[in-house]
Amino acid sequence: LRYGPDWEKLRKSVEQPLQKVVSQQFDKIVAISEEFTERILTIRNKQEEVPNYFKNEIYKWCLECLCSVTLNKKLGFLDLCGLSSTSDPGRLLDGLIGATKAIRKCEYGFHLWKFMETPAWKALVRNCGIIDGVLDKHIQRAMSNLRERKDKRSNLDNNISLLEVLLLKEEVAAEDVMTVLLDMFLIGINATAHTVAFIFYHLARNPRCQIKLYEEIRQFEGNLNKEDVNKMKYLNACIKETLRLDPPIPILSRHLNNDIVINHYLIPKGTHILFATHLNSMREEYFEDALKFKPERWLANELGGFGNDFQVFASMPFGHGPKACLAKELVELEIALLLAKVFQKFKIEYNYGDMQSSNELLASPTKPLKFRFIHRI
Template structure:
């Protein structure tokens, strides 16, 4: 079989080839072939200036040519061309670049609601309603959209599973994810840490720490089933105490879910009870009170820094100062408990992680490849990023069940069939309808609706040659809401996950149509832990209550750290 050398288009980001600049090049294979096989073919690449396509041809011995591949140059990817004129002016400012373009994009999405009635501005900014912002781009320009960043840097927008699969299947063992620049700057420049943390790192350093924390997190799922059950029981009692006379919980119920989540996190990571759910209330000066305020404050500061104009890269903006203040506060508290864990380990005789009862932090500290600062960044990632994702997942699962009483009743019947009061991860896996409800809720409202990657190598997406290093945004939530992939896509229908065929999507692409925890090597390492937390809490709640939500439709924000757009005023009626 003839061997053909790899052809790579000579495409420079942001530069369009003119008709007079079109050239053709040829390369001859020098590796000799085995006896009896004709001389190697000549590979010719032609750039066609009229249609701006590259045709790859193979000239055979008899002079005939055969096209074996056809694709377009990256500069032909459609998108709002007016942005390119401005981007050329700003392209020399590398600090703004691609991440700024993505940040400005998200900022525009969230400004839309302020200009809904403005006929001039609203036409553009009204795209900010949930998934509709990205959908407008795809409706106008097609399934692949290139944004020439108004302040430098290009962004490629994708949504289809078949396109997402190309990105993820070509990312290798060390994928690059560009996000949360503000947190990276905080850790590397303000805290002067050696590394930015596993969520932000890439390359061999990321791979090393990723492997170090994988086992401690995954083994914690069943190890801490008992305390997690107790914390869920405390949450149920908390609901009983905060309901009003109409059995409705306060508008800040999201904070109550966050308290439960943080208490669970502390049990798993530090093997310690903090008292977030104490019936006497939470003092703002106590450690759990300060952690709660710090997580809320840091979350809001990260949103403002990442999804607005990145002025904090040059000056200390209020959002940047808030991020530093809140992250410092959380760090100062958690570091105290990490030091205590380190002292306790020095005094222990049995240091075999397979036999002794160690927390996640204990197991990290016992690993010679993990420094204390690495353990701290893992903790902060779990407390800020992980906790927000878990709270979002619980909130929307309760909402979807409240809006689908038949599904709620069916799930309660499955829960009532469990004879054990203390459920384990294995027990939850044997509850298929509960698992289907979790999957369906995550499909409709994923905690991270938009995934991003930096292409590790050239890739052909929708017949466009996208060069290595391109910043890609994948609107996974759009694929989850399209009728061609899921029948009656916007309806909460857990039964779809119980069937052998899920929707109308080809089996090999199903995993790319709904990716609430990401995909590939950079998928969420705490996925099993998060699914157990969500499943266990909802099982405990529905065992005791019927749930209603009487305030219309709720949607999710477009932010990376997503949140419900309305207060969680659930009504919890005692089951009879």
């Protein structure tokens, strides 16, 4: 399903309703981001530093936002009283973390799992089963809810979830809906959390950039709307620069539908190929001082900035073409709203040396995210 016309047909059926639902859920995503800042206040120690497990807290924020968009439900991932491991939200979080670890092990080195059931493969199957089990409950509830609303002749367009939109499409089978949800939860959550972690890191290590971002955010205090987010040019430049330096998926995988010739080499149809896209974004011919965090390079009105006038394939954190990330706009909007809310309330410091991004299919920070969140007065 992930290749060819069937996948393209499914993708087109998701794109437009996803954009509409994101707009409908905008205020909820803002509220969830505010809730995340309150969570930071709760988990900091006396030195204002968050614990080693802070990445899991970012996962929870990601999950709450995604459930709002896909299920039109708030599941309580960020509740101040904590998350029970036996609850559906707790099982979903543990399943995603377990499946992510298993994917990294399966993709590292020789792929023995293709020939035998390795421990990593068994862990992946087990954790994906947990995720499937939780999501299937919501699929069944959504189907029941749709039947009930039809019987009552209610307006189905009123506050409908992405899941319900997909279930109403005759050309989309129930198993295809699960495929879309699995992609969004497993890949989307990891990509978003990874990007947030490194934006915090780069801004913590570059106080000048953090001050400039705060000055921009201060101009939009109060009730944010989508137009406000689009006007925050420096904030969006910080996101782009982080994605360039530390893309969450540094290696893209593709399946060739046709024969192609690259550098005089014939690569036949059906070949599975990998692109190390992150290497291009580190090349000096595309980005001066390529290893430095310089958000200004994305602003046309800044010295040395090029705005949108750049080599389109030099930085491709979301891929390109018909297989590009389906939820690109959702991810960028979520991250922008979170940054606006966090930096309105906090300054961030990081005092544990250089942090790197692992060179894996689903990248991750090489150190715990022990940031200091200093409350602004």
